[in-house]
Amino acid sequence: MSIAIGIIGLGTVGSGTVKILFENQSLIKKRLGCPLIIKKIAVRDPSLPRLVEVPDTLLTTDVESLFRDPDIKIVVELIGGLEPARTFILQAIKAGKHVVTANKAVLAEYGQEIFKAAKEAGVDVAFEAAVGGGIPIIKTLKESLAGNRILSLTGIVNGTCNYILTRMTEENISFEEVLSQAQKAGYAEADPSLDIDGLDAAHKLVILTTLAYGTEVSIDDIYVEGIRNIEPTDIAFAKEFGFVTKLLAMCKETEEGLEVRVHPTLIPEKHVLASVRMAYNAFYIRGDAVGDVLLYGLGAGQLPTGSAVVSDIIDLARNVLSGGSGRVPPLSYQLSDLARLPIKPMDKVVCRYYFRFSVLDRPGVLSKIAGILGQNNISIASVIQKGREEKGPVPIVMLTHEAREASVRKALEEIDQLNIVIAPTKFLRIEKP
The missing domain is CATH 3.40.50.720 (NAD(P)-binding Rossmann-like Domain)
Incomplete structure (x- = not known):
């Protein structure tokens, strides 16, 4: 036969x-x-x-x-x-x-x-x-971890983005330059939008979230942010604080519903995901019984x-x-048992943040910014302030303690309207998967 x-x-x-x-x-x-x-x-x-x-x-x-x-x-x-x-x-x-x-x-x-x-x-x-790609994440969720309640799943799921961010981090070159080289080398498509805008990762997260939580989730439920606006300056400052920049796909249980999001994220340089370089993918799963599990390998090809x-x-x-x-x-769960679980709005997400303000070199600038952050219940954890070498803006870089997304956006909107701020504030979220 x-x-x-x-x-x-x-x-x-x-x-x-x-x-x-x-x-x-x-x-x-x-x-x-x-x-x-x-x-x-x-x-x-x-x-x-x-x-x-x-x-x-x-x-x-x-x-x-x-x-x-x-x-x-x-x-x-x-x-x-x-x-x-x-x-x-x-x-x-x-x-x-x-x-x-x-x-x-x-x-x-x-x-x-x-x-x-x-x-x-x-x-x-x-x-x-x-x-x-060749990483057995689907079978792991459907079979190997079938007896576990999945507490969280964090993944580096797009090799193109990871390749670009790795090159930017290790060689201090711009996004545009790396993307051009990646296209010539075949690591990125001629139209790379699906990858670099986070949509490829979001499609994968729809599948992973359904497998992990037995919920009917759509692409519209996922907060998606790509890597187009990542600059070498922010990658370098993040390194000074001990963080590495990665595009992460995340889903996790909270009391307010499931968090499902894709965006550039700073993670501690000692975390295992920080060492995932170039076009490799990885999945970091936390189960209530098994604890932490890492799957790693080539995600495409x-x-x-x-x-x-x-x-x-x-x-x-x-x-x-x-x-x-x-x-x-x-889908790991019986189809009759799939349920529509509540999705936590992005505005209610709580995490730490990285800010880079571009300001005029004047007295009292830091106190004005700190005052607005304080009024929005955002507490500062660390600050780097560097003097300008030539005429131009002075960067002030801050890390916060945990804050709510809605409060952060409100505070940054107020700060960016100050006459001492000469460019929109750059911000990145910080996670410890």
């Missing part, structure tokens, strides 16, 4: 998946108990050059032939984007095929529809590669992501062999 699979898309991830299935065929057979056979690969243009050698007989432009073929038990969607990926996934499910996808966007937007359809059709949908896809294919092939489905709920 063998299990036939059909693949939609032969780009970077598709090529990695096919390469692993070809090269590790014997190993996979020993672990699964039968061969996995690629029967068809649907592509737009069979004549295009490929990252992996594939027999022409496997290629087809007729995607629907994968759904009609009774021999194909598992369909693997690797084209990305919302449409036609959503339609293809639903067509495969309707045809009674198990589905593997690496598509975080389609799951973040249409996950409930897809998983409901799969349950009704008696098939499974697996998506380990949708978050964290041909073979790391292909590894996660193949892992899912093997899992679903085991279900085919056993004649069952639904053994592990796709």
Whole structure:
């Protein structure tokens, strides 16, 4: 007996998946108990050059032939984007095929529809590669930590942003310069908006939050802030205080609801996440029983992501062999038990803050700023004030004790209106995951 699979898309991830299935065929057979056979690969243009050698007989432009073929038990969607990926996934499910996808966007937007359809059709949908590339974060939340109440989950989930911030930190160069170099090196897309504006991380956080807390969360629930406005000056000042700058995706339980947010964050340089460099990803999970858990590895790329896809294919092939489905709920919780938990508004978030004020070099400047902060219940923890070397603004850098976001925004609005302040205040949040 063998299990036939059909693949939609032969780009970077598709090529990695096919390469692993070809090269590790014997190993996979020993672990699964039968061969996995690629029967068809649907592509737009069979004549295009490929990252992996594939027999022409496997290629087809007729995607629907994968759904009609009774021999194909598992369909693997690797084209990305919302449409036609959503339609293809639903067509495969309707045809009674198990589905593997690496598509975080389609799951973040249409996950409930897809998983409901799969349950009704008696098939499974697996998506380990949708978050964290080769890092097994999905399986960890669904299975390994199934007995834990998740207290918090913090992740460095976008390799492009982490690469840019690492270069800015270690080489003291501007965001624009690093981004340009990252695009030439292939670490960033020609249009990098999805990554650098935090939307890629937010899509991943939708999935992680649902898995961790069994809640129906949408992209609109997540506060999202990217890294476009990060300057080497602020990274350097943060280092003086003993902090490293990272783009973090965070979800955690509080008495006022779930906090779900993506934004640049200062974390202590001795924290384990501070050492995650370049294009690597990491997930720092705190469970009530297990304590702290760290998962670390390459969060993207041909073979790391292909590894996660193949892992899912093997899992679903085991279900085919056993004649069952639904053994592990796709979202960790039973679909009937998913609930809409309250989301804590960003204005109510409480954390420490970093401020950099650009002011005129005059007596009493610090006292005026401190006075407004005090009136808004914001307590100063540390201050660095440096004299100007040439004509121009003087930077005053502060760290606060814990303060409420709404109070911070109100105070900064007042401060930025002072005639001694000559540029909008830069601020970053500080967390200790």
